[in-house]
Amino acid sequence: MIKNYFTYYSQKFASKWLVFGIDLAIVLATFFLAYFIRFNFTLDFEIERLLVQVPLLLCITSISFLIVGSFKSVIRHTGFTDVVNVFKAVILMTFLTTLVVLANTITNTIPNFTIPKSIIVVHALFSFVALSGCRLLFKIGYNNLKSKLTDSRNVMIYGAGDSGIITYNALMNNTKTNYVTQFFIDDDIKKRGKLINGIKILPLNDIDESFVKNNSIDEIIVASQSIDTNNIISLVDNLIDFNVKIKKVPPIEDWINGEFNSNQIKQFQIEDLLGRPPISIDNPNLLNEFNGETVLVTGAAGSIGSELVKQLSNFNLKKLILVDQAESALYDVQQDLKRSGKYNYAAIVADIRDGLRIDTIFQIHKPTMVFHAAAYKHVPLMEKSPYEAIKINVNGTKLLADTASRYNVKKFVFVSTDKAVNPTSVMGATKRMAEMYISCLQKESKTKFITTRFGNVLGSNGSVIPLFKKQIENGSNLTLTHKDITRYFMTIPEASQLVLEAGTMGKGGEIFIFDMGESVKIYDLAKNMIKLSGLRYPEDIDIKITGLRPGEKLYEELLANGENTLSTYHKKILISKTRELDYTKVKAEIEELCITNRFQNNNIVMKMKSLIPEYKSNNSEYEKFDTRVKVYKKAKGIIENNSKDSKVFKSVQ
Known part of the structure; x- marks a missing residue:
């Protein structure tokens, strides 16, 4: 009962006028105390004079308190500033009292009225100590009571x-x-x-x-x-x-x-434990880069795309074009823009594989810059559907890039992944092929094609963090594919900021990679997530090792074999120097692959391995093709040199 009363009344505050009245009473009490001490702890002084002085003193004190406002503070939260205000009020009171006494001495307006200077000084000292002390004592008493009852x-x-x-x-x-x-x-x-x-x-x-x-x-x-x-x-x-x-x-x-x-x-949050300081971008050139531009973002409803939209909407754009085939998620992004007071945008439901639809969008809206974030990204799913991965990640990128080139778009920024480096999965290989295609297109286009690579994004759709959070909420064990698996991580805002920055500095043809610090061991990350949730590992929640999934790497890389880097003016952004390509040949082979029959998964993977020498499948049914590709290439070379050996080539096929 007492605890409930305390909780109820502790949320209420005393009236400032009650505090004002108590402060006046304290000043009056210290005035009597000053006289009592001045006359050797006796009452041997003229009470009649005191009765004349008190009303005037109360009037002066009231004026001082009203001017300074020392009575307005919340007593239980008294701090240094409140004590300083009390000091100011006492000093003003003392100054005005002295002024009135001196003026009356000269003019004799109030007969026989005076206050000894010693009384004024002692009273000022006592008033300050009493007013401050009462506040602090109340605060201490309140805190002691609070500690016992809360x-x-x-x-x-x-x-x-x-x-x-x-x-x-x-x-x-x-x-x-x-x-x-x-x-x-x-x-x-x-x-x-x-x-x-x-x-x-x-x-x-x-x-x-x-x-x-x-x-x-x-x-x-x-x-x-x-x-x-x-x-x-x-x-x-x-x-x-x-x-x-x-x-x-x-x-x-x-x-x-x-x-x-x-x-x-x-x-x-687990984002706070990446083992590196947050990446921040503070580049005033971004304002100039996007000023008056019409920017198109594909995959605008996805994790990276929606954050790009959010950050781009803060610039002085002429128009922002949002393209995604996920209508519900796109609607949510549209509503966020409306709530932010942004209206210079167009949200369009469209499939990047539909060349005619994409061409119509470019024809109507005339974008000057493109950020391409639409892709299939789930490694195990794409491992079972190579045709779908090719259709979106390669052919979709090809159609979009071709259209951007045809309409002379200034810049085309492609969001790639570290899984494109020495790929071990279909998904990674398709992203690498998309990189290669736009590199080829750069040679014959006025559009500046720029590629950005980064690792896993914390909190993105399908990433490990939301999966772990959901498992913890359900009270089930966390599932991890391998105890030693590591990944590079960055937050969604970090990734989007770096994409914008790379797009600004790109001159065309670069592959930008981002310094994400040290790779993070997922097993340690999982344990920390359990602990940060207030649970114990392994007593409350354990970690179950399930084995690497098809196409999954143990360690991610940022550079492929034969690549090195060049620095930029931003220490977190580097330029990858990739191996030279036979652009005409590579472009033709990619175009041919994009029209491959959807049921020829094995053929698709064989051609991708032929096109990307560093593509070696891992824990996948397509590992068997790694050795065949060598024979295929060798046989193909024989045929090119000697057309009579066509039987050898057919046997390999």
């Missing part, structure tokens, strides 16, 4: 700078939960051993299992945005098994209306 949590704040202090104040002001800040953690050697509001600052090395248990730590809140990610990963790995929640304060730009409160503190 849920308490012992926390440590990582970061003893300005953000750490702001976080501390926000926790203190929380009315629903009593946060008790036990320690600050900071990597700065100069701060170690010092105190903030009586709270000790410790180095990260001091925080271990025994320390957490001895101090009953419930949460560690990472307040600083500049902390080394490796330190956070180490913190999560070392402490999350001991029922300690690791939380974070969002960046300042994400604070609501520029203000921070404890409700904005969030759980760490």
Whole structure:
């Protein structure tokens, strides 16, 4: 009952006029106290004069408090600024009182009225101490009562700078939960051993299992945005098994209306544990690059495409064209644009394999730039449907690129993948073929064709993170194909920013690759996701190894055999130097492959392997063709040299 009453009334605030009246009463009491001390702790002074002085003093004090507004602060949340306001009010009160006394001495407006200077000084000192002390005592009493009647949590704040202090104040002001800040953690050697509001600052090395248990730590809140990610990963790995929640304060730009409160503190997400700082783009040239352009985005309803749309909509575009065959998802993207107040766009349901439809879109809307993100991307599914993969990833790209070239589009940016590097799957091979085709097209077109490669995107449709999250929600074991499998990761906004930046710097014909830091071991990522969900591994949720899927790599690569890189003005973006191609021959073979019969899966894969020497199937039924292709090429070479040996070629086919 008492707890309920406290919770109810703790959310209400005393009237500022009640505080005003109490402050006046305190000033009046300290005035009597000043006289009592001035006359040697006796009442040997003229009460009649005092009764004349009190009304005038109350009038002066009221004016001072009203001007400064010291009575308007919430007493339970008294801080340094509130104490400073009290000091200002007392100084103004003292100044006005002295002024009135001096003026009356000269003019004698009020006969026999004066206040001894010693009384004025002592009264000012007592008033400041009493007003500040009462506020602080009330705050201390409130916090003690709060700690007994509300849920308490012992926390440590990582970061003893300005953000750490702001976080501390926000926790203190929380009315629903009593946060008790036990320690600050900071990597700065100069701060170690010092105190903030009586709270000790410790180095990260001091925080271990025994320390957490001895101090009953419930949460560690990472307040600083500049902390080394490796330190956070180490913190999560070392402490999350001991029922300690690791939380974070969002960046300042994400604070609501520029203000921070404890409700904005969030759980760490797996995106925060990539082992590298976030990739950020701050290039003013992007504004000029897209100013007045008509930009077409394919796959606009997908993970990357929708983020590209979101970021492009912030530029001063003439028009934004959204193309996707998924009408429901495209509708959602359209609604997001409407809610953001954007109307210079056209959402079009279309299939990039329909050449006539694509040509009509270009003819009507006349795009000046194209971002091509539409593709089939699921490795196991495409391994069973090579024709479908060719139809979308190769032929769809071909039709779109041909149309862009025919309409003299300025730039065509193709979103590829690291699976195109030394491909081991049908999906990866088709993306590599699409890269090769637009490289061939560059030789005969005015359009600048640019390719971007990056790894797995956290949170994208079909990626491992949403799968793990769904399995954790269902309480089922996480499924992983191999314990040693690793992947490069970046967030959806990072990937989209880098695509835009690469599109800006591209001059035509480049394949841009992105520096994504070190590859991440998926097994470790899975364990951290379980722990960040507040569960224990393997007691609550285990990880089940299922074996590599058809076409799946153990390790992803960013460069193919025989490739190296050139640097750009952005340290996270490199240019891949690919092997030379026989452009006429490659273009003709790709065009031929695009019209291959849909039922000839084996033939399709054989031709892809012939066209891409580095394509070696892994854990797939098509591994048997890797050796045959060598014989095929050798036999084909014999035939080209000697047409009489056609029997050999036919036998290989």
